[in-house]
């Protein structure tokens with residue numbers, strides 16, 4: 001596919017960006033299509049032809065023919081016109097652009113004579129900044145760490161010893177395959193079954209905190225009935241009243257807690273649980289409340305709504321209140337809702353005669369992997385004499401005022417963590433290579449989660465990875481032609497054409513808070529139950545608490561907005577003693593500060609087992625031809641893949657708009673990293689031109705304007721140019737501080753508005 005009438009010449013500008021110019025016919029011949037043979041044969045043929053074309057151009061330039069004329073762009077670019085840049089051997093990182101003579105036509109930038117903006121085509125492998133830090137990989141034969149969140153295996157720890165009834169312990173074993181408690185369960189059950197003291201419950205991700213707070217509540221309610229000769233008609237039944245409320249920040253998490261609770265209550269079916277969640281029909285929730293519920297799982301906003309408007313909801317008997325992901329509830333601005341809930345609970349407690357055996361006071365439990373004793377807002381919750389229950393090896397029960405040392409939270413010890421230094425331009429191809437490699441063999445990875453900073457970027461990447469492949473790429477994959485063109489109402493699950501193989505078809509799902517609730521619920525269910533290997537690209541809406549089976553790999557494509565979220569994200573794998581891998585992508589330069597500031601801190605071994613890789617390693621493994629070992633052709637294949645995505649974006653207006661939206665929202669989200677990490681995620685150091693490449697864009701960053709998105713203030717005034725990290729001149733406008741402040745303000749407003757979802761979808 002090519003224009004035929006006019007050919008464009010790609011040349012390298014002095015800052016290392018390739019710019020395409022229309023040269024008319026000149027020495028160029030119409031590009032030939034290469035059909036038949038293997039992919040490699042076709043590439044070799046194209047390379048040979050390319051070599052001849054390049055040689056001709058150089059000769060022409062030397063003799064002055066066409067060498068000083070740069071023609072104006074006449075028409076919408078045609079994808080194949082760019083092939084000339086792909087086959088050319090790319091320059092490697094760090095080369096100084098100023099020391100290299102520019103051959104061929106002169107280079108102009110900015111606008112053409114007709115005033116139309118030019119496209120900027122930057123080659124993937126040139127002018128990428130170098131990493132500042134050096135690899136300090138651990139020795140290969142270091143012994144793998146023992147799991148730190150697994151059930152205890154000392155034989156002495158069993159549920160009955162901790163105070164659970166044999167009936168409940170049997171049920172755990174027979175129906176839920178839970179044999180022994182984890183460390184946090186051992187500490188929490190013993191405490192909460194026997195005492196009515198408020199508690200901070202803090203333990204690593206995947207250490208079983210849900211059962212740690214649910215089991216004591218269920219045990220206490222079961223023992224109220226146990227004294228009765230016929231428990232089913234005993235003290236507790238669905239009309240006895242509401243005794244416990246569990247609050248969680250997201251609907252997904254509330255649903256999940258409710259599923260665990262229901263399976264526990266199968267051994268005490270006279271105790272009834274229920275949910276009230278945002279996004280569900282209020283009318284049916286009211287009907288459920290009217291029929292009677294003993295343990296309620298809720299999101300704060302919806303519970304407040306029912307407390308205000310549903311008379312039948314009587315909270316006078318509530319004796320346990322659990323705030324799961326308590327710190328997140330605070331961060332999301334739920335404090336007002338929680339204060340309201342507490343006020344209502346306090347006001348009504350004791351109005352009704354308590355059931356014999358029911359505690360006289362309410363116990364409040366705050367629970368998270370990253371909850372801090374010194375979180376000031378928690379004071380508003382009026383915890384009285386709370387004990388700090390931790391799930392580390394040794395038991396600790398600290399008094400609430402013991403805030404002398406800063407808490408240090410760690411990822412599970414057995415979680416294999418790594419980071420990759422990846423320049424902005426190479427981000428998209430590198431992510432593709434990671435996923436290609438992960439799913440190259442059947443059975444190596446069953447489920448992976450890719451965290452992305454904002455909803456628009458999630459949508460864009462979902463489209464990229466499910467798009468109809470060009471014939472070249474399709475020869476490697478399956479399902480290549482199933483996907484229709486990009487449409488408004490795209491599905492949330494589809495075959496992952498970009499990294500499926502014939503032997504290992506992979507499905508991909510997308511999840512973010514801007515999707516309707518029914519789509520969020522069904523997507524999560526489909527990802528959870530997929531029989532095929534599956535990837536979920538998502539925002540932080542999936543970072544907290546979700547317990548998805550067989551997630552072996554978590555990729556933080558965009559670093560999180562604060563360090564606690566990093567632990568929660570990577571904690572979606574390596575749960576309950578299982579293995580798992582996590583990888584975070586960082587850009588060379590300021591972002592490398594994240595290694596010492598956050599990654600090493602969040603480990604049991606202070607970073608000694610942290611692995612490092614770079615884009616070259618990953619691309620070689622992901623794009624190299626399997627038959628050729630490390631594959632000498634990986635650069636060409638990666639470039640080809642990138643150009644194919646760029647062509648796709650050019651050819652489909654909807655795809656282009658998605659790419660632009662993704663790019664703009666990404667940049668805005670980048671401005672909202674928490675203050676202590678802003679020197680690491682520095683807007684001024686962000687190379688927008690290179691970043692645009694990772695969104696398959698050929699536009700100059702300043703000219704990317706998406707309807708519904710505010711145009712960059714910095715593009716029109718207050719433009720600044722920052723020095724490139726490799727000495728290359730940066731060619732992008734970076735938004736001025738006015739825009740950054742505005743972006744931050746919008747982010748905060750958006751965060752407040754999105755109840756239960758911490759993410760950005762500015763538009």
Ligand SMILES: Nc1ncnc2c1ncn2[C@@H]1O[C@H](COP(=O)(O)OP(=O)(O)OP(=O)(O)O)[C@@H](O)[C@H]1O
Nearest residue numbers: 151180181182205206207208209210369545547576
């Ligand atoms: N004692 C146990 N033995 C075996 N598996 C368990 C045990 N307790 C819990 N699990 C399993 O461990 C997984 C993680 O539990 P849970 O979701 O409660 O972890 P969590 O500590 O709340 O994690 P997060 O901080 O990420 O929310 C679940 O699949 C659960 O079924």
